Amino acid sequence: xETLTHIVGQCTTKKTQRxxxxxxxxxxxxxxxxxxxxxxxxxxEASIATSSGTLKPDLAxxxxxxxxxxxxxxxxEDKGYLEEGRKxxxxx
Numbered sequence: 377x378e379t380l381t382h383i384v385g386q387c388t389t390k391k392t393q394r395x396x397x398x399x400x401x402x403x404x405x406x407x408x409x410x411x412x413x414x415x416x417x418x419x420x421e422a423s424i425a426t427s428s429g430t431l432k433p434d435l436a437x438x439x440x441x442x443x444x445x446x447x448x449x450x451x452x453e454d455k456g457y458l459e460e461g462r463k464x465x466x467x468x
Contacts, residue, residue, distance in 0.1 A: 397450055402435065405435065405448070406418050406420065416437055416438065417438040419436040420435055421433075424445070431468065434448045435447075435448075447468065449465060
């Protein structure tokens with residue numbers, strides 16, 4: 377018997393559904409940020425060169441001369457899994 381954490385976050389047979397859920401969230405955020413009232417520029421999967429290599433976050437949001445990096449993760453809220461995801465994104 378598989379754990380819910382495994383099925384939701386790691387199971388290869390559910391990978392397509394996980395990717396679709398991730399992309400739906402990314403598209404929802406992009407749609408909300410690109411309304412006329414927001415007046416933001418959003419770049420999906422921009423390549424950003426760093427000293428440790430090239431990063432490709434889900435979204436780069438440009439507003440008032442600043443760039444905000446948004447990297448979406450979909451995690452299950454079990455046994456520190458959210459905190460693990462948070463640390464992974466910060467380290468990236």
